[in-house]
Amino acid sequence: MHLPELVEFVNPVKTLCGRRALEHLPFELQSLGACKPLVIRSDDAASRDRLRLLARVLGQAGLSLGDAAGTPGHPGPSDVQDLAAIYRDKDCDAVLVLGQGALVDLAKLVNLTVSAGALDIAELDTGGRGLAGLRPLGVIPTGVPTGDETTGSAALAGKTFRGPRLAPRLWVLDPRVLGDDDAATTADCFWTTVTHAAEAMLGPGANALNSSCAAAALKLAAAYGPAGIEGRATPEDRLWLANGAGLAGVAFDNAPAGLAHRLAVALAPEARQPAGRLMGVLLPHVLEDAMHSGDDHVAGLLQPLAGIAVHAATPQDQRASQVVARLRQLLVRFYLATGGRTPRTLEDAGLAPAALETAVPGGPVAEAPEERFREILAAAWGGRGGDPSPRRHP
Amino acid sequence: MATRWEYRDHGPIREILRCAYLTPMLWFMGRAVAAAAAVDTDVRREFDTLPTPFTFALGVWPAGPAMVVAKGADGRVRYRGGRTAGVDIDLLMQIKHLETAFQMFTFRESTATAFARNRLLVQGDVANAVPVARVLDMTEVYLLPRVIARLAVKRIPRWKPWRTWIGRLRIYWRTLWGY
Amino acid sequence: MTHPAFYEFGSPVRVVSGLTALERIPGLLEDLGAARPLVITDKGVRAAGLVDVLTGALGNGLEPGGIADEVPPDSSVAAVREVAHRFREARCDGILALGGGSVLDTAKGVNILVSEGGDDLMAYSGAGALKRRLKPLIAIPTTAGTGSETTLVAVIKDAARQVKMTFVSHYLIPDAAVLDPRMTLTLPPHITAATAMDALTHAMEAYTCLAKNPQSDAAALAAVALIAEHLPRVMAAPGDAHARLALANAATLAGMAFSNSMCGMVHNLGHAVGAVCGVPHGTCMAIFLPYGLEYNLHKNGPLTAELLLPLAGPEVFARTPAYHRPFRVIEAVRQLNRHLRERTAGRHACSLQEVRDARGQAQIPRERLPEIVAAAMRDGTAIYNPEDLDREDVLMVLTQAWEGLPLDRTRVRQG
Structure with a gap:
């Protein structure tokens, strides 16, 4: 394990995970000084049932809650302002979100707005002053996670906010409220988790602290993801996959975004596919590239991915290629299991070769100069790879 | 288009059914602990390691059903009722939620498991919680049939059958009719 | 893979x-909004010159509001009050805790008083008594072992009332832990050995005891691997800053693991020996670790077996038949202890009878074992041990550990 000159790591989220996890929430809220959370949720029948359970669990412990239900397709600044106004009017003192995706982002921004006493989200300070003055924010996922449940990032109306002050304090995974989703969505979750975790363990910034978190994420995703995608997941499997997704979020927050992540995000609008699927396609190629350019962290992925026994039984010099081979195998399995909805290659994803020419990952690309990520894209388009001879880079 | 947010308040709930089960269970358990202290030498020995006088309570957080047991200045152990309010308690053990307490007292989750899952809250000198936890375990072994006791404790002590049975009869008798 | 039906994990300290x-x-x-920190430390740390290293590193931009070095070896209410007084006098607005466990406990106590006001610590004891954020507190550990920079607990002795007060709150977790090898470079070999074994025990107990979970497992495995690789290196070359840093990271990871998954009988017995005979914590941990693994073998075998990979590497793991792996782990820990004893010219003890104080006197006479048994029966960590422990069990383990002989597995009663 390399130890860089200077690293920082923080996992601000407390996990409550498993059987009767919700029952721990009243005590946690109270010890953070809250007794009436505002619960933000979508307005539908399933969500009403979940709210009823939550209200009962909090009510039995003597806590109140304010229930704010709405159905924003694409939440905007006005939703943040409306919810902040409700929070203040109704004397709430914490924010909980019972839901998924955009709703979680909305709750993060509402919490920061009410904590900072801001009137406009443009004024929000997402980093800076540490966690002082923040109200407790709790996320209670209700379906296959997007991976943003535990991160300090939120998107609203096309704008992205990032900073430690957006990350939740509590993250509650309870099988009673964690619903199911289709195989392709589960595949997105799986590949986002695996990519974020794997890329956090690569590169010159990789360190023992963040890698341990990422390894836990990778291990959970590898053990429980495939069952969900191939349609044989138990509620337990979903719970542990969700757990892995959240941990990958923490690892992602503590590392610079990796190449597979950034290329996938850049290609997603053109491919009209969720970025997660594209990450899956790109990851084996990015790992192969890292391997050939001498990053010996790739081999370290085998243990979380395949287990202690396989790792130990694989000779040192074959571990990295074993990692890539396993990921490729999963791509094919998921392609078959979802009837082609999760791509194996960028071609499967509906991208024309011309689209690759214009794709440029956001941010500086220190780890790969342009000709190399062009190579990666080209290989991922046709699904080439597995070439045993190391490519030579200048 | 702006979303309409429907708002509703939900307040605290009084849970009658769960309390109706837990209150007598805790009453019984509290009196049984006092009885076991008088009947069994091992239980007595655990109480001897505690300070004198000493009061402990086991209940449901924040203000649910509870049992209060006190070792008096004379060393005698007595059940002191089901209310923690207004009592000077040295060691307060609270189960973090009514539902969790219900799981424990219907023997679906053992004490050790509940501790491992951080379902209990201990206030006071933690060193004193250990003899108390052992007392509770031994009392449960006396009160419960072996099959159920196995779910509640880590290891059933190897007592001679006569010790278990005579002890059990005496503890039940004292618990129900006083002593 | 086996997982708990429920678990909690939280370790929000910025490392x-x-x-x-x-x-x-x-x-x-x-970032935390403080400009005039009080440095809380003890005389030993100051004498080792670490305060100067710290103030040197802070540079000219930041002048500490004062340096309070009166922390006693065991944190006490009197010391907390005194330091809190200094804090207020010097109009400080944050705390730098430079030292080991007792410095940090004291600093946490001071932070309660200076943030909440008043002089009465008692009012905040127990769990959940604190309701809001305290003043910024940064922990700078000077040993790589305790992991207390990651915990939400403070234990402070009230000598007048002869009780140990425990404070438990989210708000007691330090805002940041700063791990810098300059703080541990000058540790003498026997303390390096003992503190590293303390961290190894945290990690191994976290991996095998009742409250283990996927997050604590990952931290524990990483910690074991770091210690196995870097402890021998540091013993051979005490000035190796990278290896020192690795041990500091391992201690923090192990702290994150055990403070969430708790620990078992090794701590139980170790606390008892520490309380009765005044033996340093790390020394006790090193001695009892193999016994704890041995005692719980029938419940923990497969988990103990998995520790062989980070401890001895993939080649040894793959070569060892599955049924033999847990025994190999126990043997590897004993071997490591023997190696450390050799490296420290006998100062690192492998059995209770070998423990000596500064004057070379045996510190644990055999006659005191019954007293240790009584103390062990009152230690909270027994609750998280997989197998039950009663008086006879504890005495049996203590006797073997005193002699330095392995446990006779037929004498372990299985529940």
């Missing part, structure tokens, strides 16, 4: 680790 970590402190304090 800053590196060869230049100390230089990051002014920035951290600024």
Whole structure:
């Protein structure tokens, strides 16, 4: 394990995970000084049932809650302002979100707005002053996670906010409220988790602290993801996959975004596919590239991915290629299991070769100069790879 | 288009059914602990390691059903009722939620498991919680049939059958009719 | 893979680790809104010159409001009051806790008083008594072992009332932990050995005891691997800053693991020996670790077996038949202890009878074992041990550990 000159790591989220996890929430809220959370949720029948359970669990412990239900397709600044106004009017003192995706982002921004006493989200300070003055924010996922449940990032109306002050304090995974989703969505979750975790363990910034978190994420995703995608997941499997997704979020927050992540995000609008699927396609190629350019962290992925026994039984010099081979195998399995909805290659994803020419990952690309990520894209388009001879880079 | 947010308040709930089960269970358990202290030498020995006088309570957080047991200045152990309010308690053990307490007292989750899952809250000198936890375990072994006791404790002590049975009869008798 | 049906994990301390970590402190304090920190430390740390290293690293931009070095070896209410008084006098607005466990406990106690006001610590004892954030507190550990920079607990002795007060709150978790090898470079070999074994025990118990979970497992495995690789290196070359940093990281990871998954009988017995005979914590941990693994073998075998990979490497793991792996782990820990004893010219004890104080006197006479048994019966960590422990069990383990003989597995009663 390399130890860089200077690293920082923080996992601000407390996990409550498993059987009767919700029952721990009243005590946690109270010890953070809250007794009436505002619960933000979508307005539908399933969500009403979940709210009823939550209200009962909090009510039995003597806590109140304010229930704010709405159905924003694409939440905007006005939703943040409306919810902040409700929070203040109704004397709430914490924010909980019972839901998924955009709703979680909305709750993060509402919490920061009410904590900072801001009137406009443009004024929000997402980093800076540490966690002082923040109200407790709790996320209670209700379906296959997007991976943003535990991160300090939120998107609203096309704008992205990032900073430690957006990350939740509590993250509650309870099988009673964690619903199911289709195989392709589960595949997105799986590949986002695996990519974020794997890329956090690569590169010159990789360190023992963040890698341990990422390894836990990778291990959970590898053990429980495939069952969900191939349609044989138990509620337990979903719970542990969700757990892995959240941990990958923490690892992602503590590392610079990796190449597979950034290329996938850049290609997603053109491919009209969720970025997660594209990450899956790109990851084996990015790992192969890292391997050939001498990053010996790739081999370290085998243990979380395949287990202690396989790792130990694989000779040192074959571990990295074993990692890539396993990921490729999963791509094919998921392609078959979802009837082609999760791509194996960028071609499967509906991208024309011309689209690759214009794709440029956001941010500086220190780890790969342009000709190399062009190579990666080209290989991922046709699904080439597995070439045993190391490519030579200048 | 702006979303309409429907708002509703939900307040605290009084849970009658769960309390109706837990209150007598805790009453019984509290009196049984006092009885076991008088009947069994091992239980007595655990109480001897505690300070004198000493009061402990086991209940449901924040203000649910509870049992209060006190070792008096004379060393005698007595059940002191089901209310923690207004009592000077040295060691307060609270189960973090009514539902969790219900799981424990219907023997679906053992004490050790509940501790491992951080379902209990201990206030006071933690060193004193250990003899108390052992007392509770031994009392449960006396009160419960072996099959159920196995779910509640880590290891059933190897007592001679006569010790278990005579002890059990005496503890039940004292618990129900006083002593 | 087996998972608990329910688990909790939280370790929100910001860890800053590196060869230049100390230089990051002014920035951290600024983020936290503090400009005039009080340095809380003890005489030993000051005498080792570490306060000067710290103030040197802080540079000219940040002048500490004062240096309080009166922390006693066991944190006490009197010391907390005194330091809190200094804090207020000097109009400080944050705390830098430089030292080991008792310095940090004291600093946490001071922080309660200076943030909440008043002089009565008692009012905040127990769990959940604190309701809001305290003043910024940054922990700078000077040993790589306790992991207390990651915990939400403070234990402070009230000598007048003869009780140990425990404070438990989210708000007691330090805002940041700064791991810099300059703080541990000068540790003498026997303390390096004992503290590293303390961290190894945290990690191994976290991996095998009742409250283990996927997050604590990952931290524990990483910690074991770091210690196995870097402890022998540090023993051979005490000035190896990278290896020192690795051990500091391992201790923090192990702290994150055990403070969430708790620990078992090794701590139980160790606390008892520490309380009765005044033996340093790490020394006890090193001696009892193999016994704890042996005692719980029938419940923990497969988990103990998995520790062989980070401890001995993939080649040894793959070569060892599955049924033999847990025994190999226990043997490897004993071997490590023997190696450390050799390296420290006998100062690192492998059995209770070998433990000596500074004057070379045996510290644990055999006659005191019954007293240790009584103390062990009152230690909270027994609750998280997989197998039950009663008086006879404890005495049996203590006797073997005194002699330095392996446990006779037929004498372990299985529940």
